[in-house]
Amino acid sequence: MIRNIITLTLNDVAIAFKNKTIFLIIFIPVFVFLSLKLVDIGAADVKTIHIGLIQNEAYAPVILRTITSTNQIFTVSRVSNEAEGKKQLTEKNIDGLLLRSEKDPTSVVLVVLKKESLQTLSIVESFSVLQRAVEGKSTNWIADITPLQEGGIQKQTLPTWVLMLVLLVGFIIMPAQVAEEKEKKLLLALLQTPMREIEWLIAKLLSGMVLIFTAVLSLHLLGQFNPGNTVSYIAFIVVGSFCFCSYGILLGFLCRNQASARTLGVIFYLPHLLPSALSDFSQKLTVAAPFLPSYQLYEPIKSILLDNGRISDMPLEWLYLLAVGLITLCFSYLLMKKRWLM
Numbered sequence: 001m002i003r004n005i006i007t008l009t010l011n012d013v014a015i016a017f018k019n020k021t022i023f024l025i026i027f028i029p030v031f032v033f034l035s036l037k038l039v040d041i042g043a044a045d046v047k048t049i050h051i052g053l054i055q056n057e058a059y060a061p062v063i064l065r066t067i068t069s070t071n072q073i074f075t076v077s078r079v080s081n082e083a084e085g086k087k088q089l090t091e092k093n094i095d096g097l098l099l100r101s102e103k104d105p106t107s108v109v110l111v112v113l114k115k116e117s118l119q120t121l122s123i124v125e126s127f128s129v130l131q132r133a134v135e136g137k138s139t140n141w142i143a144d145i146t147p148l149q150e151g152g153i154q155k156q157t158l159p160t161w162v163l164m165l166v167l168l169v170g171f172i173i174m175p176a177q178v179a180e181e182k183e184k185k186l187l188l189a190l191l192q193t194p195m196r197e198i199e200w201l202i203a204k205l206l207s208g209m210v211l212i213f214t215a216v217l218s219l220h221l222l223g224q225f226n227p228g229n230t231v232s233y234i235a236f237i238v239v240g241s242f243c244f245c246s247y248g249i250l251l252g253f254l255c256r257n258q259a260s261a262r263t264l265g266v267i268f269y270l271p272h273l274l275p276s277a278l279s280d281f282s283q284k285l286t287v288a289a290p291f292l293p294s295y296q297l298y299e300p301i302k303s304i305l306l307d308n309g310r311i312s313d314m315p316l317e318w319l320y321l322l323a324v325g326l327i328t329l330c331f332s333y334l335l336m337k338k339r340w341l342m
Helices: 002-018 023-039 061-069 082-092 119-133 156-183 186-188 197-223 230-253 258-277 285-293 293-307 315-337
Strands: 047-054 074-079 097-099 108-112 142-147
Touching: 002 119, 047 082, 047 119, 061 119, 074 082, 082 108, 097 119, 108 119, 119 142, 119 186, 119 285, 156 186, 156 197, 156 230, 156 258, 156 293, 197 230, 197 315, 230 258, 230 293, 258 285, 258 293, 285 293, 293 315
Parallel strands: 047 074, 047 097, 108 142
Antiparallel strands: 097 108
16 A cells, blocks of 8 residues: 555656656746846845935935935935926936925925825835924924835735736636647647638637736725726737737647646746836846736736826837747747647
8 A cells, every 4th residue: 555655656757758747846936036036025135225416406414414424214316396306216226205385494395205104104204203303393394205106015016916817718718728628639620620820820829819808907996996098908918919819829838738738837927927027126126027018018008097197108018028929939830830749
């Protein structure tokens, strides 16, 4: 009995090696660990707060003197105007922008990316500590906090959930469906009929896009989220679903069976999801993530949902996704013509 159990256990382990499942088990924790190492949330990484000041702004002398002299807490960058400062803030080159308060010249208005964030709390606490040390008064130097991105935590995380749904269909569902039809010889049987390869590819592509639209629409209906610029939002969802469904079909053609397709899908799923979704928390990931097609979908969706962005402001991202979709679809067509692993 024990020998049979050991034999069956070793057989299952061998199957895990054969269908690449063991690689998935090793890959997931390693990739998550490396991704989290790049996230700028560790206490050891937080050295100074990078504050932007407008060059010709008349700040209160005590505030200006204090923040420019405390190099261990604040580093100061000068920007030409408010628009340039907000651009630097959006690109995460600075942590906050100070504007002179119109109501009280002795105080300032703090402009941040998100009001409900640990970075904003750190800036406010640092100002409070410095103020008590210099003046010892209860009146705050920061008269108001203005976020660039409005909305609660539900809306702030909506772009991440949309990206997860698109990648889930593209990298998990589509490769498994294609590999299943290959494994069961269903695709080979269909190709013996008058049906052409391009017809099967278009039908498979449309089915995946329908799944993505259904998932995204359900998310918006359940959460009662208004996309704002609806036309631009739909345009990016269309091109994004086209891109990643084509990508998933190609991954399915590279595999012989469903197990391998699921493993390969997850291996592609995580590197496309985590760097893009975590780019808000790390300047390092902000530099690396734009090379991924997922980031070219995530950033426009975030801009449309949170900043009322328009597709006219992001034509390169739209064309990038379209190009990746067309290239992967062409490769899928070539593999299908060659009957790859069928």
